Amino acid sequence: METYHAGSRAVQDRVGVREFADHVGRIIGQGIKPVAAAFLEIQPMLILGAADPATGRVWASPLTGTPGFVRATGPHRISITGAPRPDDPLARALTEADDLPVGTIALDPRTRRRMRVDGRLRRTERGSVIDAERVFANCPKYIQRRESYETVADRAPARPRPGTELTPSQAGFIAAADTFFLATVHGHGADASHRGGNPGFVRVTSPRELVWPDYTGNAMFLSLGNLLADPRAGLLFLDWTTGTTLQLTGEARPEFDEDGERRVRFTLTGAVEIPAALPLRWSAPEYSPANPDPGH
Template structure:
């Protein structure tokens, strides 16, 4: 971290380029080293969380874990428990090996149906057969923009072990999942600040397939903190996770990312920022979700800029 700011050099560089340092300094007031009291029951009632982790080779991964409400909880606001016993873990997800290899963990608690989200970054202090315990380093709320509302009607029984496929290029079903998505999750990291998990959303088709190893994603106006883009600027390693709500699958991708400034945007796809970021895929995993789930699509965010193609992946049961 820079000695005179709460931000690391990558974040500050992005804020300066965007001309948003004053807004960032104002918004950072919500940052805390513990989960505020009002957010603790919110975390405890969640059925899913997004986790950002790093494997032994240094690759960054985004994961989504599911469980019955209460499997995530914090008693004192200084540590979070993730109660997923060994028998209930999807070992096709790199997450569990990653937590043993690298202690930094980013966490995003997001309730799609209400557009509420709360972000926590910390360090794994316990990983055993019962679950994990994470010491909190920083915690803060995020705004509800760009979240498509979905209600999780039901989580079924475990279907472990799941089927999983692996690859390095974006073709066929893998490319389709990426390009019809309206919701994705991003993992990034910084050597000193640690891992971070974030959300990105937009109209279906907001993720563009540039070629069979490259995705381009518009970067909209946000909270001006530039946590994700700052990590990308400083480190470059990143991971994506995309839920296929219709077919009950999850696509995880790891690779590198770069920020593109002052781009041509004749259709207004960036919402006026003229900013994109490109993700270069090094490896992907496509696997079935470990539970049968029923999602009800409610509506799209009213803040989404327009795009030119694709239909929503509603996940509604026919």
């Protein structure tokens, strides 16, 4: 598999970082090293991004479990015990998958580390397995540190609240967010990534539109490159205290200013809010020192 496709190359060339991207791209591998396997086994949450084959819509979905529910079972494979919630927008696609392109990201707020695995997912008796095609870690930029979490065993998820535009409370939820996850697709693959910043870095410009800045990162431009080639995208916002999730699907398009600033404009076509969806309650955040002021 090529490290970069035409979409990523187009962004790299526009920004003038192709040579640096080639250097950084060496971190992408096919194998899961022991240190990566150890990282996966202590995570209580995995974010998975994919396109639903039935609808074509792209979603980002959270999976949670006792640490060890995600683990490497070989140098090119991870196994996941359990299944997504039955009311998750990707539930049917994931539970019926035989060869579904997926992107995953495990993010650990305690250490400001993250790991991404892209590959093909198929169901098993106990859950699912992903045959890894790309494995890599990212720098800790824009990850808010949260020292600890607890599992709230008696937390009961409420019924999903589907919609086609944001309610005022959902708009407020997004405006207060310091983190979200982004699912994108490309050709025959998928990817899941993280975006972070101080609260206010994502702006709700209308009930059907969001805008966020594209902060300087590792120069690979995997997500932006995907969006240039295929604008379908899925966003996941979560409340790190109450476990409420807000999943959005729609189209996202990168915008480039002459002064070098970049942003992404997202138009939503569907939304699903699930109060108390996740059993995890994290401690208060310590914002990343890399976060720019969202007002500038």
